[in-house]
Amino acid sequence: MTVAARPSTQPAAERLAALHRGLGWLALPAVIFALYMGLVWAPEERTLGVVQRIFYFHVGSAWNAYLAFFIVFVFSIAYLVRRKDGFDAIAVSAAEVGIVFTVLTLLTGTFWARAVWNVWWTWEPRLTTTVILLFMYIAYLLIRAAAEGSDRRGRLASIFGIIAFANVPLVHFSATWWRGMHPTVIQLDGPAPRLEMDPRMITAMMVGLAALTVVSAYLFVHRLRLEQMTRRVDALKERARLEVEN
Amino acid sequence: MSSGTMFLFLGFSAVWAVLALYMWTLGARQKRLAEDIAMLSDVLEEKREA
Secondary structure, rough: OOOOOOOOOOOHHHHHHHHHHHHHHHHHHHHHHHHHHHHHHHEEOOOEEEEHHHHHHHHHHHHHHHHHHHHHHHHHHHHHOOOOOOHHHHHHHHHHHHHHHHHHHHEEEEHHHHHHHOOOOOHHHHHHHHHHHHHHHHHHHHHHOOOOHHHHHHHHHHHHHHHHHHHHHHHHHHHOOOOOOOOOOOOOOOOOOOEOOOHHHHHHHHHHHHHHHHHHHHHHHHHHHHHHHHHHHHHHHHHHHHHOOO | OHHHHHHHHHHHHHHHHHHHHHHHHHHHHHHHHHHHHHHHHHHHHHHOOO
């Protein structure tokens, strides 16, 4: 049997494509398992009934939106410090995935609200701050689209990405600071934060959260691959333009 | 079907619809970019040969 030697320096694009495929294969069973845990395994909530099961994906969606916007924040700072194109590519990819998960958070919350509060929407603090968060990151993408020149675009977007992140803790603590209608899962009034739920519900929530994190990573890597391809197209167009001029 | 089950079903359907739509747009953008890269590479190659 012959064993082919693996090249020591595999191109980054190929590594990203392999990671993307791997995450895709991991996401499918993770989501199926999370659906089983949330819809079948977890006990039914006594007062809210079956619709409470939306919660297992609502929390996971919100967590992934926060995580994605934290990545935007970190890589925006990194871009301003180091001016590496790769950092800007990571930030824009994470922003887009964060927007998708914010939309999912709002959608799942809306269906839960209609069943429990009997309204599709109410301007209570958590919901209002979440909509503001969504619009801020849509504005982040619009700023990128409007700015000309890769460095100017990167700088403007990075500054906005850092400012926009200030809204994330505001969203998270709005339910306790302003005592809105939104239920608070994590109780902060004791000596340490605690979850007041049946342990099986906590398990189902954690499984849903983990599964959606894998889905989020899969989407992020796919979006990052597109960002690399976009930058390659821009570089090729620039080369073609220079060759025409010469 | 109780109203709770209906809203649970609608909520989950909306989640999968949004995720499927986003994945479809990613796929469509990837296809278009791959075509652009191939076309621009061909143009540059032709220019080099000329």
